[in-house]
Amino acid sequence: MLPVRLYTLRAVGACMLALAGAGHAAELPARATLAEVIAASPASAWRPLDPANTLYMELPGGRVVIELAPVFAPRHVANIRTLVRERYFDGLAVLRSQDNWVVQWGDPNEAQPKSLGTASATLPGEFTIPLRKDRHFTRLRERDVYAAQVGHSAGMPSARDPASKQAWLAHCYGMVGVGRDSGADSGNGSALYVVIGHGPRHLDRNITVVGRVVAGMALLSTVPRGPGPMGFFDQPGQHVPIAALTLAADVPAAARSALEVMRTDSATYQKAVEAQRNRGGPWTKVAAGHIDLCNAPIPVRTVAAGAGAP
Amino acid sequence: MLPVRLYTLRAVGACMLALAGAGHAAELPARATLAEVIAASPASAWRPLDPANTLYMELPGGRVVIELAPVFAPRHVANIRTLVRERYFDGLAVLRSQDNWVVQWGDPNEAQPKSLGTASATLPGEFTIPLRKDRHFTRLRERDVYAAQVGHSAGMPSARDPASKQAWLAHCYGMVGVGRDSGADSGNGSALYVVIGHGPRHLDRNITVVGRVVAGMALLSTVPRGPGPMGFFDQPGQHVPIAALTLAADVPAAARSALEVMRTDSATYQKAVEAQRNRGGPWTKVAAGHIDLCNAPIPVRTVAAGAGAP
Numbered sequence A, B: 001m002l003p004v005r006l007y008t009l010r011a012v013g014a015c016m017l018a019l020a021g022a023g024h025a026a027e028l029p030a031r032a033t034l035a036e037v038i039a040a041s042p043a044s045a046w047r048p049l050d051p052a053n054t055l056y057m058e059l060p061g062g063r064v065v066i067e068l069a070p071v072f073a074p075r076h077v078a079n080i081r082t083l084v085r086e087r088y089f090d091g092l093a094v095l096r097s098q099d100n101w102v103v104q105w106g107d108p109n110e111a112q113p114k115s116l117g118t119a120s121a122t123l124p125g126e127f128t129i130p131l132r133k134d135r136h137f138t139r140l141r142e143r144d145v146y147a148a149q150v151g152h153s154a155g156m157p158s159a160r161d162p163a164s165k166q167a168w169l170a171h172c173y174g175m176v177g178v179g180r181d182s183g184a185d186s187g188n189g190s191a192l193y194v195v196i197g198h199g200p201r202h203l204d205r206n207i208t209v210v211g212r213v214v215a216g217m218a219l220l221s222t223v224p225r226g227p228g229p230m231g232f233f234d235q236p237g238q239h240v241p242i243a244a245l246t247l248a249a250d251v252p253a254a255a256r257s258a259l260e261v262m263r264t265d266s267a268t269y270q271k272a273v274e275a276q277r278n279r280g281g282p283w284t285k286v287a288a289g290h291i292d293l294c295n296a297p298i299p300v301r302t303v304a305a306g307a308g309a310p
Helices: A032-040 A074-085 A218-220 A267-277 B034-039 B074-085 B217-221 B267-277
Strands: A015-017 A046-048 A052-059 A062-068 A091-097 A102-106 A149-153 A156-161 A168-170 A173-180 A192-195 A209-215 A243-248 A259-262 A299-304 B015-018 B045-047 B054-059 B063-067 B095-096 B102-106 B150-152 B156-161 B168-169 B174-178 B191-197 B208-213 B244-247 B259-262 B300-302
Touching: A032 A267, A062 A218, A074 A209, A074 A243, A209 A218, A209 A259, B034 B267, B063 B217, B074 B208, B074 B244, B150 B267, B208 B217, B208 B259, B259 B267
Parallel strands: A015 A299, B015 B300
Antiparallel strands: A046 A259, A052 A062, A052 A243, A062 A209, A091 A102, A102 A192, A149 A156, A156 A168, A173 A192, A173 A209, A259 A299, B045 B259, B054 B063, B054 B244, B063 B208, B095 B102, B102 B191, B150 B156, B156 B168, B174 B191, B174 B208, B259 B300
16 A cells, blocks of 8 residues: 555755656647646757856765756855865765754864865855846745745745845755855855755745755755754764765866756746646545745756766 | 864754753753753753653664654554564564655565454554544644644644644654555554655655654654665665564563653653753844754653663
C-alpha cells in the first residue's frame, strides 16, 4: 500500500528532470499536472544557466550546482567569484548541519583561518535592493505571511515592499545565503549556507542572499546533523570536504552540468504554478487553490545526458 | 567567520532542549529571545507526553518519538495503535526518502505484504474534523496562504475554515501523515510518512495527518534520498530497518523518553511565538513582525537525564 500519488515536483533543487528533447509545445489537459506542463513546455520557456553566475561545489557524493543572483547581491557575488577563482573554498568543508534550518560551509579552522586572498574581508550587507532594480519581477497572486508582494525575480523566489520601495530574495528551501556575525557588514561570502528546512522567511532582509541550489540539493540536505551548538560539527571527522568550488565559466564545456531552468517570467511558468495550486490527477481530493511562495516549483532539467551532468 | 547568531530554536523536532529544573518563572527582558522565554517558563507551561498517544520508532541511529493526535484522526490513530501493539512495524523499514518532501516507512515487500493482523485494511479518510470537535484551538494572528485561520490544536499546527466549519492538522515540517493511494479511503496507517521539507500545505485536507515527530527528527530527515521514482529505494540495502515501533505505554517507565512539550494554549507559548515573530538579540536587524504557522516553534524539553531519553 504505497501512496503512489503522494507526489509532486518540488519547488527547488530536488526538481531535477531528464527531459532532453521535450521542447515541443503540446496540448495541455484541463487541470494539467506539473509533469504535463513540463512535458508540453516550449523550448522558449527554458533558459540555460549563465556559466559566469554558476558555481560547482564538488563534494564526495557529487556536484552541487548553485546559481548566483548578482542583481540582488552584486558586491557579494563579485567577492564570491574572487574567492572561488582564487580557490579559497578548495579543501575547506561543510562544517554545520542544523535540522530544519541550514547546512553551512566554509573554513572550519577558526584558530588559523585561510587567507581571503584579494577578496574583501567585510562588505556592506546587501539585504534588499531598490525596487527599481528588481526588473522582470513576476508576481504571484497569493497573499503572503511576510511581505506585501511575492513572486519571482532573477528566476528565484523574491518579495517586494512597495511602501519602502525595497525588494529582496526570499529564504526558501534551497536558497543560499551569506553567514555573518552580529554586524550587518560582517559577512563577505566566505561562509555560505543553504536552507534545508521550512523556509525561515523571518530571516528575510537580515541576511545577504546570493543564490539558489539548482542541482545536488540532497548532497547537502542529508549531511548528518552536527552535535554541537547550532549544528556545528565538533569533530574534524564530521566535516564533509569540499574538493573544489569552481565557477562554471572556468570549467571546460564538456565538464559542465547541462542544465536549464524554467523561465519564471514565461507563460509556461504560470501554468506550472497553477498546476501546484490546483493539482491535477486522481489523487487530489481538495485543490488548495493557493500556493506558498516557497512551494512554487522552479523546474530544472538536464538538456544532455552525461557530460558532467550531476 | 561563523555566523554565531544565525540561530533560532526550530518549530519542530529539532527543538530539543535539556532544561531539567528550568521550571521557575523569571523576569523576561523586552524582545526576549525564544531561549529566554523557555528559560523563564513556569512548569505549568509544559505538558508531558501521554504514553497512550506516543510512539517510539527504534532506528539504527536511535529513537524517533511521535506524538499522535487522536482528536483529529481517531480511527487511524486507533488502527495504528493496533498495528503497533501487534508489532506490525517491527522488522519493516524506512523505504522512501524524497528531498524537500517526505520520508516514509512501512512494508517494503509489495509482492508478499505483511499481514495487518486485526487492524483494518481500509479506513475512511480523516482529512478534516468538524470545527466543534477542535477544542482548545489557539489562533495565531497571522494571515495564512492556505487557510482562513491557523494556530495550534492538540499541541500541533492546525488550520480552520469557519465557512465549511472544518478543522485540520497542517502539513508542517515534522508532521506525520498516512500514505494512501488515489482512493480517499485507501489508507490505514500501515504506511506513514513525515514531512522533511518546506511544509507542503497544499496537501492539507487531502491526507489523514495523525501526529508529529517531537524528537529524533534528524534520524529521518538525513536518510539518503532514494534513487527511484518519488524517492523510493530501489535496493533492499537502502532500507533503514525499523527494529521496533512501540507505544510508550507498553515500554517500562525507565525506558521511556522523558519529554515535555510546551503547551500551545499557554501564555508562555504566546511569548515563544512573539520571540519568533520579532527576534531579540543583536543579530536581528529587521524584525519580521509575522510568523508562518510552520515556523512557529513548539519547544520540547527533556525533564530527566538518561533513562531512555533520545
